[in-house]
Amino acid sequence: MPGDLLENEEFDVVVLGTGPIEALVASELADQGRRVLHIERSPHYGGHYASLTPSALLDWASSLSTARDRRLVPRVELYCGDAAIAAEESRLQLEKAEDAEQARMALAGLLENDRSYALELAPRLVRCRGKAIDTLVGAGVGEYLQFRGVDGNYIITGGSQPVARRVPESKEDVFAASWLSLIEKRKLMRLLGALDTASSTDDDGDDSKRDASFASVLAARPYALEGPILDALVYGVARQGRNRVLTAAEGFDAVRRYVGAMGRYGRMAYLGALHGGCSEVAQAFCRLCAVSGGTYILDERPVLSSPAGEGSARRFDIQLRNGSARARSVVMDPTYAPEATVSADPAATVSRALCVLDAAPFGDDSTALLTYVADGRAVSLLYMTHATMAVPSGQSVVYAWTEGRLDDERTLLK
Amino acid sequence: MHGRRRQAAKEATVDEKEQNRQRVEKYCALNDLVMQNKAQGVYTRETLEATHRLLELNTELHTVWNYRREIFANLPEWQDDEQRQAMLEKELAFLLEIILKNIKSYWMWYHRVWALRSLPTPAWKGELALVAKLLSYDARNYHGWDYRRFVVARMKESLDTDTQRDDVDASEFAFTTDQINKDCANHSAWHNRSKLLPAIMQKAGGALEQQEVLKREFDMILNAIYTDPDDQNGWLYYDWLLDVQKDECEKQKLLRDKVAAIRELLDLEEDSKRPMVELVETLVALEKIAPHLVDDERKKECLATLERLEQIDTYHVGKYRDMSKSLSMRWGL
Numbered sequence: 151m152p153g154d155l156l157e158n159e160e161f162d163v164v165v166l167g168t169g170p171i172e173a174l175v176a177s178e179l180a181d182q183g184r185r186v187l188h189i190e191r192s193p194h195y196g197g198h199y200a201s202l203t204p205s206a207l208l209d210w211a212s213s214l215s216t217a218r219d220r221r222l223v224p225r226v227e228l229y230c231g232d233a234a235i236a237a238e239e240s241r242l243q244l245e246k247a248e249d250a251e252q253a254r255m256a257l258a259g260l261l262e263n264d265r266s267y268a269l270e271l272a273p274r275l276v277r278c279r280g281k282a283i284d285t286l287v288g289a290g291v292g293e294y295l296q297f298r299g300v301d302g303n304y305i306i307t308g309g310s311q312p313v314a315r316r317v318p319e320s321k322e323d324v325f326a327a328s329w330l331s332l333i334e335k336r337k338l339m340r341l342l343g344a345l346d347t348a349s350s351t352d353d354d355g356d357d358s359k360r361d362a363s364f365a366s367v368l369a370a371r372p373y374a375l376e377g378p379i380l381d382a383l384v385y386g387v388a389r390q391g392r393n394r395v396l397t398a399a400e401g402f403d404a405v406r407r408y409v410g411a412m413g414r415y416g417r418m419a420y421l422g423a424l425h426g427g428c429s430e431v432a433q434a435f436c437r438l439c440a441v442s443g444g445t446y447i448l449d450e451r452p453v454l455s456s457p458a459g460e461g462s463a464r465r466f467d468i469q470l471r472n473g474s475a476r477a478r479s480v481v482m483d484p485t486y487a488p489e490a491t492v493s494a495d496p497a498a499t500v501s502r503a504l505c506v507l508d509a510a511p512f513g514d515d516s517t518a519l520l521t522y523v524a525d526g527r528a529v530s531l532l533y534m535t536h537a538t539m540a541v542p543s544g545q546s547v548v549y550a551w552t553e554g555r556l557d558d559e560r561t562l563l564k
Numbered sequence: 565m566h567g568r569r570r571q572a573a574k575e576a577t578v579d580e581k582e583q584n585r586q587r588v589e590k591y592c593a594l595n596d597l598v599m600q601n602k603a604q605g606v607y608t609r610e611t612l613e614a615t616h617r618l619l620e621l622n623t624e625l626h627t628v629w630n631y632r633r634e635i636f637a638n639l640p641e642w643q644d645d646e647q648r649q650a651m652l653e654k655e656l657a658f659l660l661e662i663i664l665k666n667i668k669s670y671w672m673w674y675h676r677v678w679a680l681r682s683l684p685t686p687a688w689k690g691e692l693a694l695v696a697k698l699l700s701y702d703a704r705n706y707h708g709w710d711y712r713r714f715v716v717a718r719m720k721e722s723l724d725t726d727t728q729r730d731d732v733d734a735s736e737f738a739f740t741t742d743q744i745n746k747d748c749a750n751h752s753a754w755h756n757r758s759k760l761l762p763a764i765m766q767k768a769g770g771a772l773e774q775q776e777v778l779k780r781e782f783d784m785i786l787n788a789i790y791t792d793p794d795d796q797n798g799w800l801y802y803d804w805l806l807d808v809q810k811d812e813c814e815k816q817k818l819l820r821d822k823v824a825a826i827r828e829l830l831d832l833e834e835d836s837k838r839p840m841v842e843l844v845e846t847l848v849a850l851e852k853i854a855p856h857l858v859d860d861e862r863k864k865e866c867l868a869t870l871e872r873l874e875q876i877d878t879y880h881v882g883k884y885r886d887m888s889k890s891l892s893m894r895w896g897l
Contacts, residue, residue: 325748325791332790336832339791 156473161187161445164468164475166452167483169199170428173435175481177289180442187475188439189468193449195433197483201268201426204260204506210271260506266542269504273532273549274427275300275420275519278411283421291434298537299418301516305382306531307523314520317382319412319419334379341373341383345406364388364401385528386521392528392553422517422532424539454480502551510535510546528552566704594618595625602631607638616658623662626671633678645684652683660694667698673707677714688719696739703743709752713759733763741784748788754797758804781805786825793829793836812853819850820857837877840869844887863895 162184165176172188173195180186192210194200202210260267276282276297286292303317318324321342324335365384368375375383388404390396396404411419423430440446453469465476512518512533520531532549534540541547576584598618601611615632619625636655641647656679663672680686695712698705716736720729737760743753761781768774785805788798802822809815826843830836844866851858870888874881891897 321748321791322746325787326745332786333832335787336790336793336829340833 156187156470156475158473159187159475161185161475161477163187163479163481164189164452164466164477165481166454166486167191167197168195168432168436168448169197169483170432170435172197172481172483173432173439174285174289176444177435177439177442180439180444186439186444187468187477188436188444188446189450189452189470190446190448191451191486195436195448196271196426196429197432198485199270199272199428199432201270201429203264203267204257204269205264207269207271263542267506268425268429268540269506269547270426270428270540270549272428272502273534273551275422275532276427277407277420278414278418280407280411286431289435289438291431291438294434294437295430296424297415297421298424298517299416300420300422300519301418302512302518303386303419304512304518304520305378305386305523306520307378307381309524312522315378315382317386319409320417330379334375337373337375338379341368341375342409345402345409362398364390364396364398367398367401381521381523385523386519389521389530390528420519422534422538426538426540452486454486500551500553502549504550505548506541507546507548508544510544512546514544514546522550566702591618591621594621598628598631602627607635609639611635612639620662623665623669623672629671629675633675636682648682649684652679655679667702667705668707670707673711677711680715680718686718688715688722691715692719699743703747703750704752706752709756713756730763730767733760733767736760737764744784744788748791749795749797751797751800754801758801761805762808778805782821789825789829789839793833794838796838799838799842806849816850816854816857819846819853822846823850835872835876837873840873844869848891860897863891863897866891867897 163176163179164187165172165179166189168188168190176186176188190197192200194202194206200206200210276286286295303319304314305317306312306314315329316323316327318327318330318338321339324330324338324342327335330338365380367373368380368383383405384390384396384401387408388396388401390401408419415421436444436446447470450470455467455469457464457466459465465478466480468475468477468480514535515537516533516535517537518533520533522529522531529550529552533546534549535546536543594614594617598611598614601614612632612635615628615635618628619632636642636651641651656676659672659676659679663669663676666672680691692712692715695708695715698708699712702708716732720732723729723732737757740753740757740760743750744757747753761777765774765777768777781801782805785798785802788795789802792798806815806818806822809818823843823846826839826846829839830843833839847858847862847866851863867888870884870891874884877884
């Protein structure tokens, strides 16, 4: 609340950062009757999970370059360019801006419609069936959120000439998929049928098969799949990532979860939130927290001191620009920690890219999930349009992310 | 409609029972009035209005629909083209309102056909759009498909050139492709396709082009069979396609191709019921027109397949035993 000074006010918990996880925790604590102070360093909710307009995105990117500890903070690089679609071949070509003038013009075009964009820093989808959606529905935040279904799941393979193919999700899709051979269609239908039975991985109770990789089990009899359809199942549906190779049991479970999610709200397995999933979920939970009595401060850089006092009298002191507060416990987004370290494991890092296009190659009013596979590594892509209010009508945005450090993944993302 | 559950009837409250009783009373009174007028052959605007009210309440009274048609024909306005057009357009709008109460009503569909036949200047394009919309709600409604064929036929009559008529055929053919892609088990769509194929073949012209058309059909059939080998539609269309071949040589070749295709499928999936039955039936058909092509080994294979079917498809044991017996007798095995 503007103008109010906090003069050493007591709270039970101080939460630092308004990402969706912190927001959920804050709202849960407030719901249980704790006094909660929720602080966010940015002027917007969501922290590093926010949805931003292009101008806010540029602000955010430049603010990071002045941050104290560069190791913790996401590294951001910006490119401007032109996108052209060669209509005859249905290929998308991107050209980097030749000079500063072109770049400036492209940027100006973007900023002209600044408020029509909601670009996500960490885009997320929610599966139609599962703990996540149940949490959202159970907490009652459904009232604050709107979703659109993900209309298609595509697999992109093909080395030097990548091709995007729609992953068939039903009998009709299989029938109409011209890129599948007749035999592949039969095998796929058999696989979909087998998923209905309880445990399809260990038909003969073979333990070695259970630990074998999903991909290898699908490649062997009786499935004997290969090529794009194998990639589609392993990466597109079961969502195997760099972190580890899925075992057969995990893979089949993942496919079952995917298929089980279909039909609940429509033909799709995933939902995409309007205006940006993480940001909207974070805001929704913050709203719930405030309704339950939580106090909110945005655009504030709190200074946390080591706790003073012993046992039940132990308190943290929080210094604010105008005022101070004390709390028994502190919950924080890791980037607020004074002495945080970066994990040495490259797989614990996620590299992202986003690309705003002047056209809508996969349809003007749709959302699509795509997976680009090369050499056993996958990049997840999310295509969003006006349908989820991410960009103005006629344009689209493609998000990409993959596990690994930016330096290593840069070429892959390009 | 297909695939929709019927809603179970609920027990009525006292108020509802009274309302229902009054409704029934009104209905019976109206019904009696109309039937009396019909018996006396009264053809006036008032009786027309009475039939309108009655049919709104109960769309299935086919004698009343008959009576209504008689009234129309006996009104003086009927003779004037302009007035008839206006009356019938209103009638079509009325039908559109009430057809949704029972989308499978023979009487209402027939009445619509009658109205269009009697219209001085029918709007065929509009009707086509209407039936397309209906089929988007219920793609397997045979009334809709029948009606579509009627509309298309009349539309073609009203066109001037052959190319225009061919275009209509082509777009209808494409419509069936669309419908089959949406649901490969849509029997009505396959059936309609079979009605259109001869015209398409003829338009194709030379033998080479006709082969192309046939190849596309076979691709589609195999697509359906591989996607779901137990669904009858692909198989039935296949049978029909082979049946209409006039050339004996061509037929032989196609039957052999069919056997090869089924064998490939069975390689992939051994105990697949329908393909196995089709294998036997195809070999039997082949033996009839070209006995030299089906040797003793093939015949024994048929009997062995039937035996295997008796084991895996116990519901139809009797049928397989029957087939075995008659084949053994015919082939002397």
